[in-house]
Amino acid sequence: QQQVKQSPQSLIVQKGGISIINCAYENTAFDYFPWYQQFPGKGPALLIAIRPDVSEKKEGRFTISFNKSAKQFSLHIMDSQPGDSATYFCAAVRGNAGNMLTFGGGTRLMVKP
């Protein structure tokens, strides 16, 4: 049973467009929600993260929107670039569970030039 559900599995966006990836979680004990970016042959790397007491966080072209009541959060990539082509993972953490990351299934993003 997957505790964090992510959609879509794959996404193709034109350069300059907006990429949107959605996640939903079950466990209300989660208290930290990071997004990781993974390029082929590399390990995941933290992109941006949010706590549930904030509804939105923006860092450059990347924005997380968080809806606590719906138990959903999403990643928006503005002005998508070919260099953004990667697999994106949402994750959730329970602070009292040893910082364990529970990952969504991943979204493979391709940005076409």
Add this chain to the structure above:
Amino acid sequence: DTAVSQTPKYLVTQMGNDKSIKCEQNLGHDTMYWYKQDSKKFLKIMFSYNNKELIINETVPNRFSPKSPDKAHLNLHINSLELGDSAVYFCASSQDPLSGRVGTQYFGPGTRLLVL
């Protein structure tokens, strides 16, 4: 320069063999992890160690045994390898989560294990 390093990068072996993967971090972190990424890219926590002590063991067969000789190293030993063990194994590290702070996890480049 590499923050989290793993060796080997690739590992091809026969069913039934025993193998080890090594991980080292030079970030001064107290906590290290092993994750498994399957062929569908799904990432799942296997183990977490804090200051050389096991704090998470997520329903992993006991053929998998992590060993932490010091807080900068966390090795993964796998006995009696099975076909289903084929995956990419990632090591990660973070600051001490037991202090109440959630720490960013830094991942290594992965070890690609293929069991034939």
